[in-house]
Amino acid sequence: MKDASDVEIFEKLELQVHSTRHEIAELSKKKPNDALNTFKLGHLNSLLLKCNSLLGADVALDGFTSFGEDQVPTNSDAVFVLAHYTDALHRFRLANTTYFDNKFHWLVSKSKEKLPAPNPAYRKYKD
């Protein structure tokens, strides 16, 4: 990550992925084979595309970028994909934080100031 704004984007995206996964997982518990409606599918796809551009080479799921507009993914399909993206985002967090002087800090290339980071373990997705 380059600077504090990248950190902000990442934090926001991670929260969005977590809440989306949580909501769809709830739906999936009741009806795993139900199709996602077009509204949810559109939002999910835009979220996945943002994640792809942030994660870069560290792809969450080989050969997958987003659901096609013509596809009819089910709730369980979406949870499966989001689980991989949550893990990938957590790996990204671990790779971009460091523990120094009894505190966690973000590794940012353009800023000389140390940006404090939360303990990554506390930000791991919990069901």
Next chain:
Amino acid sequence: MLIELSECDEVGLGGSHTKKGKRIGTKTANQVLSLFRNVPHYNRSGFTHFEEIQFFIDAIGKDRISDMFCNFVKSFLIDFTIQQCREVGIPLATVTSDVYQYTTNRLKKEQVTLPLNPETNEGIVLVPKHWLRYTPWLNSDEFYSAFVPEQQTEIAKPNRVLTFSRYDFNAVRAYVQKKELSQNDCKNDPLFTQIPITSARASLSAIKSLPTGIKDTSDKKYEREASRLLASLLYPQLDFANTQGRTEDGVLIRDLIFYNNRQHPFLTDLWDTYHSRQLVFELKNVKEIERDHIYQLNRYLTNEFGLFGVLLTRNRLKSAMMKNITQLWSGQRRCIIAITDEDLDLMVTVYESKQRHPIDVLSMKYSQFIANCPS
């Protein structure tokens, strides 16, 4: 006699999956007769509209009313059926049927000529289309919501409402008079309504449990279930037009035809790309699709059907057959996609949840097919 009149299997009106219905019991029949004792107006003048029975008796609903009516006018309906069948050349056979006699007020068994249901070998009686309505003009839902005082409906027990009707006959009278005055508004409803969600699942289960092939007329049953299911699943984006029979190599093939109203981007795409003004679905209750099946549909893709067709079959196509339809696309730009039991299952799930349109599944299959075609 009321019990005998309470079902009319030959006409088959109602919401049940099959055309067989259960007759009312002695208890309900006695309840109907007790109305003549409890309501002085009926005792003096009888029923002007016998739909009024449903406001007093719990077990009598719109299905019973239509069945009783059909039994009373069965003699006319039989004549109408014979006339219509002769006009269009439907074969008739002699069957025995109970017909109501106006002179004696009795049901009498008569030998009549009617068309036969090929599956059950039972007679079929036709009803003029302009008589049909989804609900009777006098119906209990409207009566309860508009003419029963709120304190009665709050108690919300149907029995209380029925008791109310019995002791406050004026409310029934006022409702009937109001409906009589507005009788000009009584028009027949559109005939097609989607099947209920539970029936869609039942229809799918019936399809899945059918063996492939023609044993025990399973091909006919498959055609019947698949056509009613698809007509409902794809409505309103695709308007069901007809089942159309044609003979090829001495075998009757039945297809489903839908009008393409371009009510979905996918359908507009089919209209523009393949010139499909109508969509044809060919039904194949076979274990494996073979080359001939694909060619049969391919030969059919002309004129109004454009160059797009759907094969409705039981199992996924083998890779050799997939290659075959891909070659048809590559060589002649004709597109044939296969819909299997799995896809029907997904369509029904989508239909149940109402999160997407079942036609999106068709669109998805098309996209998958195009993605596999050479560019």
